[in-house]
Amino acid sequence: MPDFDRHSLLDLPPYPAAGYARLADRIAALIGTGNDVVFVQAEAVVALEAAATSLGRPGLRALNIVTSPYGELFGGWLKRAGAEVIELRAEPGLPVTVEAVAQALAGADGIDLVALVHAESASGILNPLPEIAELAREKGALLLVDAVASAGGHELDVDALGIDIAVIGPQKGLGGPAGISALSVSPRAWQAIDRTDTPRHSVLSLVDIKRNWLDAGRGVLSGMPSALEFHALEAALDRVEAEGIAAAIARHLRAQRAARAGLQALGARLWVSDENEASRLVTTILLPEGLDAHRLAQHGAAVAVGLSAGVGVVASRLLRLDHTGPRASRDTVLAGIRAVARVLREAGVAVSETAAEAAVDALWTS
Template sequence: MTTDHWSPLLDIPPFPAERYAITAARLGAILHTRNDIAIVQAEAVVALEAAATSIIRPGMKAINIVTSPYGSWFGNWMRLSGGEVIDVTASPARAIELDAVAETIETHPDATVLSLVHAESASGIGNPLAEIIHLARKRGLLTIVDAVASIGGHHLDVDTLGIDIAVIGPQKALAGPAGLSALSISPAAWDLIGRPGGPRNSILSLSDLKPWIDGGYGAPAGTAVPLEWHALHAALDRLEREGLDGVIARHQLAACATRAGLTAMGVSCWTDDRTNSNLVTTTELPPDIPVEVLLAEAIRLGQPLAAGVGPGAERLIRFTHTGQQARFDTVMALISTYGRSLEGLGHDVDIGSACSAVLDCYAA
C-alpha cells in the first residue's frame, strides 16, 4: 500500500548516537554545573518522581517545602518510598518564609534531604532559592530543586549554590519539547541513590541511568524518541544563538513590563518584586467577578488568560510570558485584554496608562 501523504512529524531520522553526550554537555552548561546530567525520556513530572523515589529509603527524614501542588506531590512520592517527610507549607499560593525553613531545619537535625520548587507556574511566585540552599548546606542536607519552571527564566548556578539534584524540563522558558527532562546529580546524591533498596529496572530508577552516563552516553536504554531529541537540539540551538543571559533578561523584562502595566491600570500584583516569577505574573480577580466569566470574556476578545492552580490560587489570573511568549507583543496583548475584560464587566480601569507603562519598560 502506498500513499503520497507526507508529514514532517513522521518518518523521523534517527538521532545520532554521538549527540547524546553533546546534549548532556549543553544542558550542563545551562545549569552551570559539572555534575552528571541524567536525561529522562519523559515529561519532567517523571524525572521529579524518579528523584524522590531514587533518593529516599525507609526511615529517612526529609524536609519538603510546599508552595504548590507540585511540592505536595513530591512529598507524597517520598512518603511512598518510606520516608518521614516534614512539610513546610507556605500560606496559600505564597512564597515560603525563610524563617519557617530555618526553624524546621533547626527542629529536625536528623533530616537528610531538603526539597523545594524554585518558581511556581501555578501561582507566579518565586521562592528564595539561594537563601534556602545556604541554610540546607550549613546543616549538611542534600538538596533537591524542582527548576522546571525557572530554568531559562531565572539565573540558576547549580555548582555555585551547591544544589545536589536539579530537575529541569525544556518546555517552559527554554521553549523546547515536553517529552524529555533532565537532572543534574552531584556525587553526594549518587552515593544516596546507589544504596540498596532503590528502584531498579524502572523509568523511576536513576541508578539505571548511571551506566549510560558513565559509558559516555551511547544509545539510551529502551526505544529512543528521535523527534523529541531533535526538537531539544533545535531549542538549544535557538537558545545559544540568543544567549542564556539574553533569554533570562527577556523574561525579566516581560515580567517587569507586565507588573508595570497592571500597576498603572490600577490593579495589584499578587507578588512583590522579591517573590515574583519571571515566567508568570498573577493578580487576584475582583471578588464580584466569577473566574469563568472573566476567562470567557478574554477568549471573546481573542487573547486567552488562565486561572491559577492549587489552594489559594483559585481566583488568581495568570499572565504567562514564558519561552517565546516573553516578548513585547504578548505582554501588551495580555495587559490590554485583561483591562478590556474588566472594563466590559463593569470595572473602571486605566487601559491607556497600562499600555503606556508597558511601552515605557520596553523603550527604556
C-alpha cells in the same frame, strides 16, 4: 489548525547516538554545573517522581517545602518510598520565608534532604533559593530543586548554589518541548541513590539510567528515544545559545517588569507585591471578589493569548499572564494585558487600557 506542514514532523531521522551526550553537556553549561546530566523521556513531573522514588527510603528524613500542589506531590512520593517527611507549608500561593525554613531546620535533627520548587508557575511566585541553599548546606542535607519553571528565566547556577539534584523541563523558559526532561545529579546525590534497595527496572529508577547510560559510556539511550523530542530540544538549545543565557534571563526580567507595570497601570492588583518574590515567567493578578478565574479564562480573548487560572488553594482568585520563553516579548505582554483589560471590563471592572499600554512601552524602551 497550525500554519505549518504537520507531515514534516513525521518520518524524522533517528537522533544520532553521539548527540545525547552533547545535549547533556549543553544543558549542564546553561545551568552552571559539572555534575552528571541525565534525561528522563517524559514530562518533568515524571522526572520529579523518579527523583523522589530513587532518593526515598526508610530512615531518610526530608524537609519538603510546599508552595504549590507540585511540592505536595513530591512529599507524597517520598512518603510512599518510606521516607519521614516534615512538611513546611507556606501561606497559600505565596513564597516560603527564609525565617520559616531556618526555624524548621533548627527544630529538626538529622535532616538528610531539603526539597523545594524554585519558581512556581502555579501562582507566579519565586522562592528564596540562595538563602535556602545556604541553610541546607549548613545542615549537611542534600538539596533538591524543581527548577522547571525557572531554568532559562531566572539565574540558576547549580554548582555555586550547591544543588545536588536540579530537575528542569525545557518547555518553559528554554522554549523547548514538553516531552523530555533532564536532571543534574551530584556525586553526593548518586551515593544516596545508588543503593542495593533502590527501585530497579522502572521508568522511575535513576539507577537504571545511571547503569544503562552513564556507566555504559553515554551512547544511545535505552528504550526507544523519541527523535521528535530530541531534535526539538536541540533546536531549543540552539536558539537559547544564539541569544545567550544571560540575555534570555534579562529578556524574561524585562517582560516581568513590563507585565507588572502594565497590569498595575491597568488597575489590576498584583498577587505578589515584591518583584523579587515574583516569577519572571508568569505574572499573576488577584481578581476582585465575586470573579472566578476559571470562568474568565474561558473567555475568547483570554484563550487567544493563553491567560489561565492559578493552580492550588487560591486558584479561583488568580489570573495568570504567561510570558515564558519566546513569549517574553513586548508584543506578547501587550496582547496579554489587552486581554486582561477586556475580560475585566466585560465583568464590570473599570480599567485603564491606555495607561497600561503606555506603562508597558515606557518600561520596555527604558
